[in-house]
Amino acid sequence: MLRYVIRRIIYLIPLFFGILIIVFVASRIAGNPVQLMTVQNPHITAEARQRLTEYYGLDKPLYHQFFIYLAELFQGDLGNSYALRGGIAVTTLIGDYAWLTFELQLAALFLSLLIAIPVGIISAKKQYSKLDVTVTTTSLLGTCIPVFYMGIIAIIIFAYFLGWFPAGGAHSILPERYPFGSYVLDELWHMALPTAVLTFATLAPVVLLVRSSMLEVLRQDYILAARASGLSERSVIYKHALRNALIPVVTYVGLYFGAMLAGAPVTETVFNWPGVGRLFVEATTKLDFPVIMGITVFITIMTLIANLITDIAYGYIDPRIRFE
Amino acid sequence: MLMAPKEILKIENLTTHFYTWAGVVKAVDGVSLEVKEGETLGLVGESGSGKSVTALSILRIVPRPGRIIDGKIIYKGENLLEKTESEMEKIRGKEIAYIFQDPATSLNPVFSVADQLIEVIRRHQNVTKEEALEKAIELFRLVEIADPEIKIWSYPHQLSGGMKQRMAIARALSCQPSLLLADEPTTNLDVTIQAQILELMKNLKKKLGMSMILITHDMGVVAGVADRISVMYAGRICESAGTKTIFYNPLHPYTRALLEAVPNIAMKREKLKIIPGAIPNLVSPPSGCRFHPRCDFAGPACVSAVPPLVEIEPEHYVACVRAKEFSGKLPSRS
Structure with a gap:
């Protein structure tokens, strides 16, 4: 029984990573959040946008972003929200x-x-x-x-x-x-x-x-x-x-x-x-x-x-x- | 001379119909038969002749959309068709037990055999769980299962076909029934296992003094086990007599055809005789004698009227208008 459960959990690991990769890539294809954040601000400069992009780490290559995310995930850190409740921690939010x-x-x-x-x-x-x-x-x-x-x-x-x-x-x-x-x-x-x-x-x-x-x-x-x-x-x-x-x-x-x-x-x-x-x-x-x-x-x-x-x-x- | 034994079960004019979308299927249409105390009656016929439905009708567990619409089933002097459902529940399994054709499907797959046996035993006998378990193990010894204390905790899927049928027999015998209805108990088993199971049932019947109705389409099986035989065709009995009489002096053309269709080791590469045609559609069965479209000897009288089951010789009942002509010597089939 225990062996069965352990075997099942081992099978689940690649599945888990597969899902993470798909959602990670798919959400980033969907659009640029910095654009969305600043679209209603008529005074925003390109430089300010760039600073925001760098602040969120969105300027780095995709695989780099993903590894940063994984590294944080293993420390139990799911990051902070971009848009909700003044950047509240995602773990708290969920x-x-x-x-x-x-x-x-x-x-x-x-x-x-x-x-x-x-x-x-x-x-x-x-x-x-x-x-x-x-x-x-x-x-x-x-x-x-x-x-x-x-x-x-x-x-x-x-x-x-x-x-x-x-x-x-x-x-x-x-x-x-x-x-x-x-x-x-x-x-x-x-x-x-x-x-x-x-x-x-x-x-x-x-x-x-x-x-x-x-x-x-x-x-x-x-x-x-x-x-x-x-x-x-x-x-x-x-x-x-x-x-x-x-x-x-x-x-x-x-x-x-x-x-x-x-x-x-x-x-x-x-x-x-x-x-x-x-x-x-x-x-x-x-x-x-x-x-x-x-x-x-x-x-x-x-x-x-x-x-x-x-x-x-x-x-x-x-x-x-x-x-x- | 010994006194003739009393009948334990007497069925008169039993009629069970199925109300399907395609029409009323007259699966059992006026069946009469009797089983004497301590006797084994072989109920023989092709698939779809109404043997199983007759047996299910005795216990009144005909599945929907089937309904018993007429007749009498007299068991130990009482008509079962007049009993209430709760009275029937006390008869089922205790007085009259049933063994099903396919042991693979007649045991519930999700309960251990012990659970299933204990439930039946406790349903009919006032015993504790432990006593019931002991009785169940005793029953396993009776049906000759090795290591009963261990095997009893198996689930049906862990057992072989023969083993399952032994367990199903143990369940049927758990409350020492007076009458056992065995519905093709060996059909789904290997030939060697078939012989073992038949031998076992024969011994158990003697040991426990039961009466039995053995349903089969295999003439070889009834020859070895039955005292008397009733032959069924298309929902009716066509011939009833002692086993020897049926084999040596069959009077109904259908019985004869059935016997000729049995392969025989003495046959010298002859072609097996077959019965031409198929069992009729029971929504609109043939008029008169239901066998007439397939019968070599059919005449106008066979088409117009239903032949009654008459006692041609003592203890030999035949439902054929020409039965008397066949008596003594039989015209051979071309």
Whole structure:
């Protein structure tokens, strides 16, 4: 087991560097941040621009810049932002935003699994019933409607017309507006809409996956054999069938989990949620190289960890893929 | 003279249909058969003749979209079709057990064999986990598995086909059932393993005093194991008799054709006789006798009316209008 994990981590090293190189080069192709910083200043001189370029080290050849970045990376230094909060350290910046992303994403994932698994099972058990048709149609809609659209509609209905939830942000600006004066409740109140939208978007494909996987498993001989042994319907469905049906769901959630930790750029932007996803969008539009690279490093490491966890979880669910 | 043994299972006019998009598949259409106490009944027929569906109907676990729509299944004097689902759960595995054709798919891949056996044992017997494990190991000895204490913790994928089938048999026998439904238990095994498994089942049946329905399409298998044979064709029984009678005095043309299709070591490079045509589409089966389109002796009477299963000789039932003509000497097939 330990050997397997170590081997996996060794495999991940070249992958990690590959990703770093691609993002490093791609972001630098996208444009010149000094140009972007100074474009609104009519009095800027070419000399001042040159000084800024040298200050950020952007005058050096690309490979030189990359090695400087690597050297700093190994010292745990992700650099300082070009454009945000007066050149704040990227590590601090990500630390501030990551927690809110985790909160939102974990809530959405937890809720969607909590709903999707039982709904998918019931839908499969009653294939072609009215309930099943309703569930599959709704899930298909949920899969098809883009998240930003769903988010905007939710804001219009629940924030604008009904006024039940705030339209964006993670906290009220004035502490007087906190419900019952509680900071935590205020955050939950702000979380409600983005969580609901994200849950629905996450839920839909999982329902369809659980349903089809369950239908497949219910056709197997071992389910018939379990029934023929007189096991109760509950044990047949929730023990014998579910354990098998969950294998593809674990794959899906594992893949999703990696992407999830990167934040949901679209949802976070629509709801103005100060998470990693929105930060990434902001950094990209401002060509804030250190932040782009920092988030890339963060996402990559998180994804790799998530994949590792998925692999290990596999072994627990399916003995056929247990690693010796 | 000994008293004739009582029947443990009597099926009357069992009708199981599948409601598919393509139409109603009449997979089992008026099947009647009986199994006497301590007896092995061989249920023989081509693939798709409704043997498995008949067996699944006995336990009432016909998969969707199949439904039992008519008939009686009298087990120990009680009609199983009138039982509630929870009463059936107490019969399945405890009174009547099932062995499936493919041991590779009939054991759940994600649970160890011990877990699966213990669950079945504890479902029907009031014992602790430890006692159940002991019983399971005992069962493994019964089905002649070496090192049962170690092997029992294996997962199905770690075992060979023959081993898996032994385990499936152990599961079926775990609660000493009175009736065992064995659905082609040796079809997916190597020939040498087949013989071992058949021998094992024969011994176990004797040891535990069970009755058995052995489903197979292999005449060689039933010849060695069955006391009586019922031949099925296209969802109906066409002939039922003692094993010897079926082999030496078959009266239904289908039974005869089936026997002629068995390769024989004494044959001198003759071509094997085949039954022309294929089993009919059971959405719209042929009228009258369902075998008439493939039968060499079919006449107008065969097309118009369904031949009933009649007792031609004592204990020899045939569903063929011309059966009497064939009695004694058989016209040979050209």
